[in-house]
Amino acid sequence: MKNRLRVLRAERAWSQADLAKALEVSRQSVNAIETGKFDPSLPLAFKLARLFGLRIEEIFTDEG
């Protein structure tokens, strides 16, 4: 699944560590999600959406 996490994070001048702290996950987790190597669960995707004030589909796009 593709996502705009890196762009959204850059717009807010957040580091991966900042985002990880806000999500209560490790920095490796944020990196894995950003690079599209790990798809977050629905609860984590909602948490991300709330954090950025966006809808899930505005952050993640289905490739299929």
Add this chain to the structure above:
Amino acid sequence: MWCLSNPAQRRYLVRMISAAFFCLVFSLAAVMGIRHGHVSGLPSYFLAVLPAVPVAWTLVITGAYLSEEKDEFQRNLYIQAILCAVAATLAVVTAWGYMEDFGRAPHLRLAWVYPMFWIFVAVAMPLVQRRYR
């Protein structure tokens, strides 16, 4: 990657170290008691099984860690490492069993299977992590 600022991972490490300590103590008690002939009969069976208790406890500790870990990515990494280790351990033990039966391989004591599993977990963890870099 193991991080002591992660409460679940910190608890897991403390519990595993405690279990390893008891495993060592019970193993030494079994060796001293049985091999040196201080204990025999029914108590020797009890003493022989004693080291298996903390060993089984580490599996409970691992299950507790997986349910306490809030970081789903870290949980996913650990599950993958455990699955790799289970596969490697089963493959090695099965192959070794055939080599014992049909070849001239020396006997592998079953007590080594458990440490072998954790060695494979330790080897698998960085390999699994590398996939996500």
